[in-house]
Amino acid sequence: MSSLLFVPANDERKFAKASSLPCSGIVIDLEDAIHAQHKQVARASLSEIIPKYRNSKQKLYVRINGLHTPFWQDDLVEVVKIQPEGIIVPKAERDLHLIDECLVGLETSQGLKENHIKLMLILETAKALVDMEQILSSCARIDSATIGMADLSADLGTSWKDIVQQSPPLFIGLREQLALVSRKLGLNAPWDSVYMQFTDVEGLRRDAIISKRLGFQGKHVIHPSQIDIVNSVYRVSKEEYEEAKTILTKIEGHGAVQMEGLLIDEPVVKRARQIIERYEEQEVTA
Template structure:
């Protein structure tokens, strides 16, 4: 996985185009991209939209409205019908038991296995970031998480640009914390937050490199022009793949060896295997 592109649920043209783009997955957005007056029509369109344009090589997610709204239950009723790869929950806090209980009933009525519908949480408030570990351990269907840096900036009374675009960027410790807590809890690696200025390719690249260095699995994007930049950062190169294979070959039958001035031991071998696995997975879906 490298890039997840957000697409409004009420724009069939954009979804059809997104299905042909080199992003790892698409997020059909029922939340911020849809005005309150159009929520019902947007969610009702899912059952028609998805079968027409779904690309089996891409993951498919749906971002529902937050649990603080009056829309999330109606969202889930329609979302479960299309069986996405996951549900993205914005402004996630400690009330996830409500969503979990509601989903159990829907899974039962649709003949699905309990906890089949996995969640990606977006942590977007100071409260959520302070309470990160209790939130991420509160529900067995949580798959991974991300930080909603734009909403978090607003919650803090700061500007997104001042936090993300200035040098050095601020709140890097929150990304570090998310990586550590996710690993501790056995969740999948986190997703990195969207970069709001889609015309700033170099800024996007610098921002994406932070997540890559922390072991994130990819980055959310809001514009097709951002896909190639994010993919180039997160995708394993042929050179990295060949180097990983060379490490595996070098250490065969030995506990530790030297290679090109580096000590090669079990942690290095473990990382090499991760690189090989990721490269082979991305080649299958290319």
């Protein structure tokens, strides 16, 4: 996984195009991209539009409206029908049991096993970030998380540009914490937040490099032009793959060896195996 592209739920043309793009997955957005008066029509169109263009090589997610709105329950009813890989919950805090309880009944009605549908949380308030571990451990459905920097900046009374685009970027420590907490709780690696200025190519690349170094699995994107940049940062290169294979060859039959001045022991071998696995996985889905 490298890039997840957000697409408005009421725009069939954009979803059709997204299904042909090299993103790892698509996020159908029922939240910010849809005006309140259009939400009912947008969610009702999911069962009609999604099957037309669904691509088996791409993961499908749906971002529902938050629990602070009157829309989230109706969202879940329609979303479960299309059985996405996951549901993205915005402005997630400690009331996730409400979604869990609702999904149990909906999964049963669709003949799905309990906890079939996973949750990806967006932590985007000061409260959520302070309570990060408690929130991420509050529900068995939680699969991964991301930090919503745009909403977080608004909550703090600053701007996304000041937090992310200016140098040095702020709150790198929050991303570090998310990576550590996710690992501690046995969740999948986190996703990095969208880079709002989609014409700032080098800014996007720098931001993606930071999250990759922290062990994130990929980045959310809001424009097709961002996909190749994010993929280029996150993809395992042929050179990295060949080096990983060489490491496994060198270590065979030895406890520890050196290669070009680098000590090769169990942690390095473990990482080499991860690189090989990811490379082979990305080649299959390419």
